[in-house]
Amino acid sequence: MNPTLDRLRTRLAQVVDLRRVNSLLFWDQQTMMPAAGAAARGEHRATLDRLAHELFVADETGRMLDELESYAETLDYDSDDASLIRVVRADYEKARRVPAELRAEMTRAASEGLRAWMGAKAESDFAAFLPALERNVELRRRYIDCFDGYDEPYDVLLDDYERGMKTAEVRAIFEEVKHALVPLIREAADRDADDDFLRGSFPVERQEAIGREVIEAFGFRPDSWRLDHTPHPFAGGAAIDDIRITTHYRERDLDSFFATMHEYGHGLYEHQVARELERTPLGSGVSLGVHESQSRMWENLVGRSLPFWRFFYGRLQAAFPEQLGDVELERFYRAVNRVHPSLIRIHADEVTYNLHIILRFELEQDIVNGRVELRDLAQVWGERMDEYLGLEVPDDARGVLQDMHWAGGQIGYFSTYSLGNVMSVQIWERVLEDVPDLVEGFERGEFAPLREWLGENLHRHGRKYRPQELLERAVGRTIDPAPYLRYLREKHGTGALTA
Numbered sequence: 001m002n003p004t005l006d007r008l009r010t011r012l013a014q015v016v017d018l019r020r021v022n023s024l025l026f027w028d029q030q031t032m033m034p035a036a037g038a039a040a041r042g043e044h045r046a047t048l049d050r051l052a053h054e055l056f057v058a059d060e061t062g063r064m065l066d067e068l069e070s071y072a073e074t075l076d077y078d079s080d081d082a083s084l085i086r087v088v089r090a091d092y093e094k095a096r097r098v099p100a101e102l103r104a105e106m107t108r109a110a111s112e113g114l115r116a117w118m119g120a121k122a123e124s125d126f127a128a129f130l131p132a133l134e135r136n137v138e139l140r141r142r143y144i145d146c147f148d149g150y151d152e153p154y155d156v157l158l159d160d161y162e163r164g165m166k167t168a169e170v171r172a173i174f175e176e177v178k179h180a181l182v183p184l185i186r187e188a189a190d191r192d193a194d195d196d197f198l199r200g201s202f203p204v205e206r207q208e209a210i211g212r213e214v215i216e217a218f219g220f221r222p223d224s225w226r227l228d229h230t231p232h233p234f235a236g237g238a239a240i241d242d243i244r245i246t247t248h249y250r251e252r253d254l255d256s257f258f259a260t261m262h263e264y265g266h267g268l269y270e271h272q273v274a275r276e277l278e279r280t281p282l283g284s285g286v287s288l289g290v291h292e293s294q295s296r297m298w299e300n301l302v303g304r305s306l307p308f309w310r311f312f313y314g315r316l317q318a319a320f321p322e323q324l325g326d327v328e329l330e331r332f333y334r335a336v337n338r339v340h341p342s343l344i345r346i347h348a349d350e351v352t353y354n355l356h357i358i359l360r361f362e363l364e365q366d367i368v369n370g371r372v373e374l375r376d377l378a379q380v381w382g383e384r385m386d387e388y389l390g391l392e393v394p395d396d397a398r399g400v401l402q403d404m405h406w407a408g409g410q411i412g413y414f415s416t417y418s419l420g421n422v423m424s425v426q427i428w429e430r431v432l433e434d435v436p437d438l439v440e441g442f443e444r445g446e447f448a449p450l451r452e453w454l455g456e457n458l459h460r461h462g463r464k465y466r467p468q469e470l471l472e473r474a475v476g477r478t479i480d481p482a483p484y485l486r487y488l489r490e491k492h493g494t495g496a497l498t499a
Contacts, residue, residue, distance in 0.1 A: 013279040018052035020238040042111030050104035057096040083464035110409040117407030124397035126378040157412025188339040195335035211260040235266035243267040261303040265295035272459035287467040292420020307442035341389040360414040425484040430475040
């Protein structure tokens, strides 16, 4: 071992520890913390973020990286050591541009913004949230000002979530997706819309039990995973063997079932990172787009597939006999795949979901570039929902306040959901080539082959490679919307969705 690399690893482990503890504080804030503790929690998290940032961008980190340049040239590109030096150098050069106090203030404002958002959403009052949003946007603009050489300001924020991708690239992908989906939505919307039985009374305790049953079949391990309640589902944790996923239950529907599968996909990714990458900056998912490809795969490509429901539907009927006892499998399968424009992103079908994302992606650019006044955001949101999905937004809670991301300062995040949709089908097609009997196994409750393929070809690498580099290694090409659009047309076009 190289002694300088040993010292760098020790420093980086401390940085990762601070960031992981900060993640646990966020998880606690969203699941268990008393609401009145939000202000103090903001200070706790800001302190940890500042300490981690200062330790990482210290001159000593740079000196060690400089000393390791010649050593890195002797290493194989794919080795863990070469990857660590390469990735940390890129992270360091970006992070050192940001003052530690700005980083801490962004974290503090995010905690305060989440508190303001929860109260404002409960009251459906955008005006009550506006000061927190203005603060978060101001800080993101100051963050952008730390950088130069970008094509457009939004590139800086997007790169935090999808390394190496440019706004113009995403815009081109989304234009292709939107062009294809608008006519498909017109064709498929409300065809045989028989789904009244999915709305009624579904006791939460039974929802939780059946949700656990399905993710345990997928590979949830109670000794290293948790499932908890939260207002807005997310996945987190502190280590490969400390995976914490959350979901949101509403007694009137079964949406939690799919949200739980979605968060399982995120958790599995983090759980299957190679253990030798633990406590290094390589020891997590490479980007949110790749992360979303995993969650959307388990939610939609597995969880809304007919083979899966041939295995699991009887269990669901047994859990809710009053609602589903006399509903045949084909009727249920068509209902959970119904294309129907709706107000809430996280409850949207897999076709119209992308228009929710494109709307937010475009609005985020308008916000960053000052093309939309923040005080007018609720009104603009409503106008675009009418334009894109033909829906009238009745209130702020079901409009501009429905998502937590801007409250937490996560501007630049939203596009990764649809990028993940696109990548999920590219990955899926490659899995089917390598494991031809994969979907037949679902009918027998066999999910290990999918889990193992993902672990070997994607998850174990952590952040060793850039997102598109990882995708190309796994499936043979970089991001391409054609397979995803073909999948949607084949599944939801004329004559599809028969059991």
